[in-house]
Amino acid sequence: MNIDEFSCVGKSVPKVDALSKVLGTARYAEDIKMSNMLYGKVLRAGVPHAVIEELDVSSARAMGGVACVLTARDVPGINRYGIAFADHYALAEDKVRYAGDPVALVAAETEEIAAEAIKAIKVKYRLLPVVSDLHEALAEGADRVHDERENLILHSKTRKGNIQEGFRKADVIVEETYTTQTVDHVYMETESGVAHIDETGMLVIQSANQCPFRDRRQVAMVLGIRENQVRVIKAVTGGAFGGKDDVTVEVHLALLAMATKRPVRLVMSREESLVSQSKRHPIEIWSRWGATKEGKLCAMEGRVYGDSGPYIGLGAFVVKKCGIHLSGPYYIPNLKVDSYSVYTNNTFNSAMRGFGVTQAAVAHESQIDRLASKLGINPLRFRLINALDVGLTNATGQKCDESVGIKPTLEILRQVVLKDPELKNMWEDLD
């Protein structure tokens, strides 16, 4: 089919919801107001690792204008959820595992009353040693984030060829450790939603989310009801970038709406969003790369440690993917990568733009530059020599059989550099 025959592909089409967005009429979750609506609020732990010795909500419950105060005891179904593995407590039971852990929920007639009721909840914590270092978390006899499980969540292996043989061919070897930091998505719209029970008894949640059906499954489990008794609607969403992939406000909204049988709105402040919601993983990458004096990559070995915080979310897959992509868009015939995702008491980390590949790029591009410098080869030429191409296999052995964009992209970059006299002077050996 010729590109001109497509109605949309290759053409500029107006975005379907642009009109309502420029008019200000697009309804985001926080814009929804229902009659008789309550305002929800969450009490967050504020401490990274502690046993809850006492939790007293009596004075909060007794306050005028407070419709309900809920703790783990009030959860009707299973008090856990999670996309892949149900380790995320809807409300903390015996202990809290990071500063953003939810301890109690309030629904009240006004936002002010809800905030006052949150302040009136008394919690007595016995602080536990904080597991914050990846290697300490993995050491023998380490304090556990989840008493019933080790801190190692998943060890994944990527293997190709034979690295001993590969490194024997190497004329230069570069070995280095790279660390990346926690990053928040900072979507302009904080996590928000409204839940109500409709005329048929259906629990309806309208929220800023990315995966309504996944949210529905998790909500139903915590509430102990059937999935077809829950309807999750994705409201117009003000940015997510992976951060609204996991449940954010949905489970708490559901609990409050079911307990009060009234509509409830829950909107996070920016501060609460920063403390409690998922982030991009800080990852530590050790890697060793070998190349021949002609500039051909011949072997790579790597170890990737990803900090998932206290819950898996999508973490195990993010860290696994970082390991799989550690060779970047380059052909390496022999490689061995081990990736480990780890529980800690740090902030909860899950999906964010790039899903682990962003962190891998920090390591592979740095390694490429260092090898090029050691070999005295122009770094752009070195990339062109090793770029993946049709017919070559990637890290998992998959053969690239069409449309590999890295070489044409680098070639365009080379042409740009060659046309610019200043850049050309800086970059020798490119003709």
Next chain:
Amino acid sequence: MTETIGKTKLTFTVNGRETEVLVDPSWTLLRVLRESLGLTGTKRGCEEGDCGLCTVIMEDRAVDSCLVMALQAQGKTVETIEGMGHEHALHPLQKAFIEEGAVQCGFCTPGMIMSSEALLRQNTHPTVEEIKVGLSGNLCRCTGYTKIFKAVAKGSESGGRL
């Protein structure tokens, strides 16, 4: 809520209409616009004047409505995104934002348009640098700034000739 205890009458002009509303003196202009008047086109982001989502025009100047106490608007003229244009009579900036693809998640869009409008009232033919300064108080996390700057230029009297 019919409760009036502790509330004060605020009289101001909103989008050309004389408006009277009882407000809690602790409420911000943002909250009154969104919660009392239902003008939810003005968005809430950080509530501390960093993000510019809640930008409205007060007395011809762009302000963060989260930093203006509601009663500071007493007797003033306030314009929000709802007063800018309608589906069949779009404001040139609204039209330009659509045409240039300057709208992604859309959450920053109302604030961006209000800041742009305030800028264009002061400066009918801004340069790209002047547009950047004019929008320096507005954040976009979809990172669509280039298209937003193009849209502002297009929506100005210069029609995009920078």
